[in-house]
Amino acid sequence: MAVYTHLTTEEIGQLLQHYDVGELRSAKGIAEGVSNSNWIVETTAARFILTIYEERTEREGLPFFLGLLDHLSAKGSPVPRTIHDRDGAAFREVRGKPVALIEYLPGVSLSHPDAAQAEAVGRALAQLHLDAADFAGRRANTLGPAQWQDMLHDCGDAQLAAIDAALAEAVERHLAPIVREWPQGLPSGIIHADLFPDNVLTLGQDVTGLIDFYFACDGMYAYDLAVTHAAWSFDAHGEYRAQIGAALLAGYHAVRPVSEEERAALPLLARGAAMRFIATRAHDWIHTPPDALVVRKDPMDFVRRLEFYTACGEDVFTLRDQA
Amino acid sequence: MAVYTHLTTEEIGQLLQHYDVGELRSAKGIAEGVSNSNWIVETTAARFILTIYEERTEREGLPFFLGLLDHLSAKGSPVPRTIHDRDGAAFREVRGKPVALIEYLPGVSLSHPDAAQAEAVGRALAQLHLDAADFAGRRANTLGPAQWQDMLHDCGDAQLAAIDAALAEAVERHLAPIVREWPQGLPSGIIHADLFPDNVLTLGQDVTGLIDFYFACDGMYAYDLAVTHAAWSFDAHGEYRAQIGAALLAGYHAVRPVSEEERAALPLLARGAAMRFIATRAHDWIHTPPDALVVRKDPMDFVRRLEFYTACGEDVFTLRDQA
Incomplete structure (x- = not known):
C-alpha cells in the first residue's frame, strides 16, 4: 500500500484540465501499488485511476507500459485504456514526476479463487x-x-x-x-x-x-x-x-x-x-x-x-x- | 492513512449479503482515516464507504456516531447516511470488530480554500x-x-x-x-x-x-x-x-x-x-x-x-x- 506523493485536490483538478474528462468530483488515495501512488478519481464523465510513478524503472518503461495497455485494450483484452491528454500524450508531469490517467475497471481481486x-x-x-x-x-x-x-x-x-x-x-x-x-x-x-x-x-x-x-x-x-x-x-x-x-x-x-x-x-x-x-x-x-x-x-x-x-x-x- | 485490517473480497461480499445494496462490483482500500480501515465499495446499486473500527473509543461511541449521521442526514445536512442491514442494525461485526456501511458522498477536500x-x-x-x-x-x-x-x-x-x-x-x-x-x-x-x-x-x-x-x-x-x-x-x-x-x-x-x-x-x-x-x-x-x-x-x-x-x-x- 502506498501514497507517497500527496497531491492536493487543487493539483488534481488542474491536471484534469489537460484532459477531456469532465470536472473533478472526487479523489481518494488508494492503498494499492507498491512503488507508485494511486487515486480513484471521479469526474462528471467517469471514474479513473490516477497514478504517479515514483520509481526510475517504471518511468523509463512508461511509453512501453502505457502503449501496451492501449494495444491490448483495442484488441478487446480486459485491460484498462490509457487516457490521453488533449495533445495526445499518454502521460504528463506533476511535481517533476510522470503521471498517467487510466481507465477504471469494475471487478474485485480474489483471495480464494474457485x-x-x-x-x-x-x-x-x-x-x-x-x-x-x-x-x-x-x-x-x-x-x-x-x-x-x-x-x-x-x-x-x-x-x-x-x-x-x-x-x-x-x-x-x-x-x-x-x-x-x-x-x-x-x-x-x-x-x-x-x-x-x-x-x-x-x-x-x-x-x-x-x-x-x-x-x-x-x-x-x-x-x-x-x-x-x-x-x-x-x-x-x-x-x-x-x-x-x-x-x-x-x-x-x-x-x-x-x-x-x-x-x-x-x-x-x-x-x-x-x-x-x-x-x-x-x-x-x-x-x-x-x-x-x-x-x-x-x-x-x-x-x-x-x-x-x-x-x-x-x-x-x-x-x-x-x- | 491506514488499512489495518485486510478484509478479503470474499469477506466483503459475504458482509454485503446482509444489506439490501446489490452485488459487489469493486472494493478498494483507501488511504483515509487515522484510526480505522476504510474501503470504497461499489455494488450494482451504488457506492459506499465501508469502515472497520479499530479503536476502543470509536467502538464504544458507535451508536452515538452512526445515530448522529442518520439524524443529521434526515434533517438535510450534507452528512452521509448510515446504511442499515436487513435487520435494521447500524453496524455489524467482522473478525470481532464492528463494521459499518456508510453513504458515499461526492466532493473533494480542499488544501487552499477561497x-x-x-x-x-x-x-x-x-x-x-x-x-x-x-x-x-x-x-x-x-x-x-x-x-x-x-x-x-x-x-x-x-x-x-x-x-x-x-x-x-x-x-x-x-x-x-x-x-x-x-x-x-x-x-x-x-x-x-x-x-x-x-x-x-x-x-x-x-x-x-x-x-x-x-x-x-x-x-x-x-x-x-x-x-x-x-x-x-x-x-x-x-x-x-x-x-x-x-x-x-x-x-x-x-x-x-x-x-x-x-x-x-x-x-x-x-x-x-x-x-x-x-x-x-x-x-x-x-x-x-x-x-x-x-x-x-x-x-x-x-x-x-x-x-x-x-x-x-x-x-x-x-x-x-x-x-
Whole structure:
C-alpha cells in the first residue's frame, strides 16, 4: 500500500484540465501499488485511476507500459485504456514526476479463487499472449536469472540466514541448477510477468480486468504461465490447491495450446518463478528501512513453493489432452 | 492513512449479503482515516464507504456516531447516511470488530480554500449545530482541558523538549492559564470537534459533505467554531489567512448568530483548540512506534497557531455586524 506523493485536490483538478474528462468530483488515495501512488478519481464523465510513478524503472518503461495497455485494450483484452491528454500524450508531469490517467475497471481481486475462476484466468493470460504478439514495443526482462543471482549475491548468505536459515539453504541448493538449466528458445513474446491475484479483477466467473503491467517484458510464454501458476495455486497456508493449478493450466491450454517442449520445461520454469520472488522479496526485506510505509513480503512463502515444485513439479504440470 | 485490517473480497461480499445494496462490483482500500480501515465499495446499486473500527473509543461511541449521521442526514445536512442491514442494525461485526456501511458522498477536500468556500464551511458548521440540537444521543468530550493536561503531563517536559524546545516552553507557559480561564456556561450542544479540511467535501463553492464524526461530543458551539477556525485559516507555511478566517466567522454568524459573550470567549477558545491538537499530536508523536504505518503529525504546527492566537486573537475574532 502506498501514497507517497500527496497531491492536493487543487493539483488534481488542474491536471484534469489537460484532459477531456469532465470536472473533478472526487479523489481518494488508494492503498494499492507498491512503488507508485494511486487515486480513484471521479469526474462528471467517469471514474479513473490516477497514478504517479515514483520509481526510475517504471518511468523509463512508461511509453512501453502505457502503449501496451492501449494495444491490448483495442484488441478487446480486459485491460484498462490509457487516457490521453488533449495533445495526445499518454502521460504528463506533476511535481517533476510522470503521471498517467487510466481507465477504471469494475471487478474485485480474489483471495480464494474457485476452479472456474482459475480457468478463466488461464484463458485470459493466453489471450493476452496472443493479443500482445503484434505489439511493436519491446522491453528486456530486468528480473531474469542473471538479476536473481545478482540480487541474492548482494543480499549475502549471512543476511539471508538472518531472515531464515532455510532461506539461505534453499538459495544455496537451488539457484545454480536453475540458472544453469534455464531453457532457451521456447516460444516467446510479451509477457505480464506478475499476474498475481491482486492484478486480476473478476466479477463472478468472468475476468473483468488484468492490471499492473509494470513488470511486462519480453519473455517465454511458458515462464509467464509458471509465474501465474505459482501465484494462484496455493492457499493462505501455502498448501497446493491441485484443482486450481489444473484449471489454470487447462484454461491456458484451451486458448493457446502448450507444446510438449513447453510442458516439459514448466517444472523448471516454476522453480525459477519461485526463485524470482524469493530474490526480490529477500532483497526488499533486507533493504527496506523498518520505518518505511510499506508492508514487507515474506520470501519464505516462495521457498515453500520452490520445495513443492522441486518435489512435485513433474506431477503437477500435466495437460489433459497430452496425458 | 491506514488499512489495518485486510478484509478479503470474499469477506466483503459475504458482509454485503446482509444489506439490501446489490452485488459487489469493486472494493478498494483507501488511504483515509487515522484510526480505522476504510474501503470504497461499489455494488450494482451504488457506492459506499465501508469502515472497520479499530479503536476502543470509536467502538464504544458507535451508536452515538452512526445515530448522529442518520439524524443529521434526515434533517438535510450534507452528512452521509448510515446504511442499515436487513435487520435494521447500524453496524455489524467482522473478525470481532464492528463494521459499518456508510453513504458515499461526492466532493473533494480542499488544501487552499477561497473565501467563498470558507464562508460555506462556516454556514455548514452552524447548520450542523442547529440540526443536531434535538438529537437524543449524548457523549462527553474525551478530549477536553482535563485530558490535555493528563496527556501533556504523561508526555513529560523532557520528551516534549526532545521534539522541540519551543514545544515544551509553550506548554509550560500557556497550558495552566487556558485551563484556569476555560469558560463555562456558553451555549452548548453536539459539536463536530474535528472539522479540518480533510473532513469537508466540496464541489465548487458548495459543501457536499461533512464527514468523520468520530470526535463528535457535547461541547460549546463557540469552541467548535474556534477549532474550525484554527483548522482552516492558516496556509501550508503556517501564515494566517485573514480573509479565510473572516469569511468562516461571517458564514457561521449568518446562520447561527454568535452572541457577544461567545465572541469575547473566542480568543481563549482558539488558544484551547490549539492546545488540544498540541496535546494529541505530541502524545501520538511520543507513543507511535517509528515503524507504524501512520504518518505522525507535527505538534509544532499548532504551537505556532497558539502563539498567533495569543498575540492576535482579539483582532481576529471580530464580527462585522458587531464592529
